[in-house]
Amino acid sequence: MPRRRLWTVSELNEKVRSLLEGALEEVWVEGEISNFRPAQSGHLYFTLKDARSQLRCVCFRDQVRGLKFRPEDGLHVTVRGSLGVYAARGEYQIYVATLEPVGLGALQLAFEQLKERLNKEGLFDPACKKPLPAVPRRIGVITSPTGAAIRDILHVLARRFASAHVQLYPVKVQGDGAAREIVEALRYFNIWESVDVLIVARGGGSLEDLWAFNEEIVARAISDSRIPVITGVGHETDFTIADFVADVRAPTPSAAAEMVIRTRQDFEKQIAEARRCLVRRMQYLLSEWRHQVRDLQTHRGFRRSEILIRQRRQQVDEYSTALARNLRRRLDGSRHRLTSARSSVAAFDLRGRARAWRAKLERQSAGLRVALDRAVVVKRRRLNSAQMHFASLDLRGRVGKLRRQLERGAGELAVRMDRLLVGKRRRWEGCDLKLRERSPYELLKRGYAIVYDAAGKVVRSVDEVAVGDAIGVRLAQGEIDATVRDKKNVS
Secondary structure, three states: OOOOOOHHHHHHHHHHHHHHHHHOOOEEEEEEEEEEEEOOOOEEEEEEEEOEEEEEEEEOOHHHOOOOOOOOOEEEEEEEEEEEEOOOOOOEEEEEEEEEOOOOOOHHHHHHHHHOOOOOOHHOHHHHOOOOOOOOOOOEEEEEEOOOOHHHHHHHHHHHOOOOOEEEEOOOOOOOOOHHHHHHHHHHHHHHHHOEEEEEEOOOOOOOHHHHHHHHHHHHHHHOOOEEEEEEEEEOOOOHHHHHHHOOOOOHHHHHHHHHHHOOOEEEHHHHHHHHHHHHHHHHHHHHHHHHHHHHHHHHHOOOOOOOOOHHHHHHHHHHHHHHHHHHHHHHHHHHHHHHHHHHHHHHHHHHHHHHHHHHHHHHHHHHHHHHHHHHHHHHHHHHHHHHHHHHOOOOHHHHHHHHHHHHOOOOHHHHHHHHHHHHHHHHHHHHHHHHOOOOOHHHHHOEEEEEEOOOOEEOOOHOOOOOEEEEEEOOOOOOEEEEEOOOOOO
């Protein structure tokens, strides 16, 4: 019996992989893309299927860079690659080398895909278009310095407006690196802001020749430009992504030069037309204003305007007089109240009243002390006589009882006297506090002063002293001797 060969899973997958890779090094497969999944690494994973079968496909990042279009689900394509086995899962797949759409060219498909995507983002929206300047002083041109486009542009500008200032930024207009140079030119003009309008142009050519103007980076650079951009790429039938994004699309480079600036005759014609419109408008306004002036001259209110002004002026004088009279009356009343208050404060002799209240309190306190001493003496005499009487009667029980009553009465009398003295003392302290609060000397602490004449009398008016008199000024702290040098009546 022959010995059987036992394979491990890994060995079998490796054997199948070697057989497939050796037998089918290059295959062409046509089908529909499904389950399209781009990875963060840049690789593309998708499934190629037909009506009955499907095949897994992998397109690595190096091959993705050469694609002119973006694969997507439902797209019918032709794939060229080699078969292999992914041993980790035991699946065979095709490693994609090239990818071409079926029916539509890769460049045309990439053009349509980018156009649709940018249109959804709003880059073609007419509301985003910037207006061209009426009279640009400086014109920037982005094109090849050796092509026919720059010669056509300069010829048209010299013929239409010879004094126009043109700045050329030379770039490649086809081939590798052309799109990057166009973007750098757009950024240069936007950074330095050295021109008023930009022309991006080149001559005609095939779709491959014009592809630099279909690159996404060029479209976004035109959209981000703060300077208005005119595109003149190819012939009249050629359309590029740059034409859709630009503020104005010209069919040819020469047409772009004609759009950017008008002829001197056009300007002169427009100025003449504006002058005629201005003259007609001014004539119409002058006629309307003459009619309005005539209407005002014949109006009754216009004839009586001087009379109305006189009446209003007289009313203003009456109101001013009444206002001054009322203000004067209020000032007089306020001045009278102030004088009365000053007199009342000055006439109020707080020191005398305080001395009287203090003397009265002292007399009451002395009387209370004398009455208390007398009561104590009387009680003592009564106690002594009672003791002598009880001693003679030898009534010890009654003597003890009377002694306790007398002691209790003396204690109550002492408590009442203490309460009376405390009440009198609190009343005296309250009166003393009120006297200090109402004392005119407290006002001196707020910045006021009391003026005395040579006789020590309080001075209440400037009429009570004469220039040269000696006066004394009492302040919150101390007194000042002064001499009157001038007098003024202040209302």
